[in-house]
Amino acid sequence: MDEIASLLTNTWSRTISSSYPPQKIEFTGTLLIQLLFFWLPSFIYLFLDVLFPSFSARHKIQPAPRQPTRKDIWRCVLVVSGNQVLTTGLHALQLFLAAKVGREGSYRVEAALPSREEFVRDFILCLLLREAMFYYSHRLLHRPIFYSKIHKLHHRFTAPIALAAQYAHPIEHIFANALPISLPPQILGSHVLTFWVFLAYELFNTATVHSGYDFFAGKARMHDLHHEKFNLNYGSIGVLDWVHGTDRLVHKKRD
Structure with missing residues (x-):
């Protein structure tokens, strides 16, 4: 464990001491995390049917007739690619703009690694802040005025696939997907490595819960039920669903 920590420290120190500016380190690292922890797992989940058909059949939540067509999947790839370009452009x-006003970036990019205590504290606080921002923005998007014009696009996948986690209207993608993940570590002044770990976790988690497979203690099944029934399981970690009673199916109009 100490050897791994030493290797990480030395690698990070060499990266910081290189000629790369902090903005370039933050931008490049963030894009790599998105590719490795959202795009790659999403395509792995997508091709499980082909690569491991018997395994896929055992773990698939919804039956074959409800699965998206190839046309649906291709449209999803195009929309999600557009959203990736949008958020990457906004990050750039x-x-x-930060450089113009003399700031080095959105997060702390420094040679020293965050302490274990700081990392754990910031990670937990980011989880809680993200839960609050995502839950309430998600509930708001289920209001009729916003649902019909914005959120309905995401719910076209009643049997979701991993890529459909970011199959959303650009407004929803910015305010419900991107900002609840990027803002908490900015508010806390977190180290960029803390942000990257948090981002990697959230991206892999959202790909998994939209995958349509019953992995990771039923979390995918919970979100699958949200796509099927609409009026429960709005949050990510379930805390606010428990607080507001939206962890149980209620037969009512979409709210």
Whole structure:
């Protein structure tokens, strides 16, 4: 364990001491995390049917007739790619504007690694802040005025696939998907490595819960039920669903 920590420390120190500016380190690392922890797992989940058909059949939550068609999947890839370009462009713009006013970036990019205590504290606080931001923005998007114009696009996948986690209207993608993940570590002044670990966790988690497979203690099944019934399981970690009673199916109009 000490050897791994030493290797990480030395690698990070060399990266910081290189000629790369902090903005470039933050931008490049963030994009790599998105590719490795959202796009790659999403395509692995997508091709489980082909690569491991018997395993896939045992763990698939919804039956074959409800699964999206190839046309649906291709449209999903195009929409999600557009959202990736949008958030990557906004991140680049944010870093550009920060440099103009003399700031190095959105997060702390420094040679020293965050302490274990700081990392654990910031990670837990980011989870809680993200839960609050996502839960309430998600509930708001289920209001009729926003659902019909914005959130309905995401719910076209009644049997979701991993990529459909970011199959959303651009407004929803910014305010319900991107900001609840990127803002908490900015508010806390977190180290960029803490942000990257938090981002990796959230991206892998959202890909998994939208995968349509019953992995990870039933979390995918819980969100699958949200896509099927609409009026429960709005949150990510379930705390606010428990507080507001939306962890149980209620037969009422969409809210």
